[in-house]
Amino acid sequence: MQRGKFITFEGGEGVGKTTQIRLLSEYLKTKGIECISSREPGGSPWAEAVRHVLLSGLADKMGLGPSGEAILFAAARADHVDSKIEPALEQGKWVLCDRFMDSTRVYQGESDDVAPELVDSLERIAINGHKPDLTFILDLRADVGLHRANARRKASEAVDRFEREDITIHENRRNAFLQLATRNPDRCRVIDASQTIDEIAFDIWRTVENVLIKPAKAEQEKRDADQTSEQNEAEEA
Ligand SMILES: Nc1ncnc2c1ncn2[C@@H]1O[C@H](COP(=O)(O)OP(=O)(O)O)[C@@H](O)[C@H]1O
């Protein structure tokens, strides 16, 4: 059984991560690839509880502090990886995740209050070697993204604490995502998220074909060919 692929979607609020995960998951199904979708923070029952504590502002209000929050995020991620992501990949399923390690870098890394060594160690412990095979960074002007996120929100839904922040903070995060992409060119692909939903989906499908599906097919064909030639040699001998 071939191991599944792990794809993450990153970027600011309203760039289209959730929309594109849904479309990619539908596309993969038409290709006969089984996949699951997940999100961070959260993804597993325990991690969803931590998500509530963090995003509601409760942790902040009770004075947990930035390092404590970073540790909570990491604990949630470790559980998500162990209980959901890794078992799915092992079963050959693909995993599409809405935010992952890069969001932590961008959101926690921007504050000087968390020591870079702590951020590095927590990342290592939490992902335990499970770096994504491919990461899409959906890139969009922060004001456009926030406008989309606001339009999407139902009147009954509260604005979460990250959405409440100043526009310059969102613009800084956009730049931080782009820098991460530059530092990790093998894994990250920047997508112009100001295009239409269909154009973005097409860019994503093309990239998934080129980076993951074709190489996996070639690998499988090589394995099959090797096996055939081994069989032929055994028969000749
Ligand atoms: N390319 C796009 N152009 C215009 N609107 C979009 C586009 N992609 C998504 N949207 C809309 O913007 C809102 C936010 O999209 P969503 O996928 O929820 O973003 P995210 O998950 O990144 O916050 C939704 O109402 C969605 O329908």
Ligand SMILES: [Mg+2]
């Ligand atoms: Mg979303």
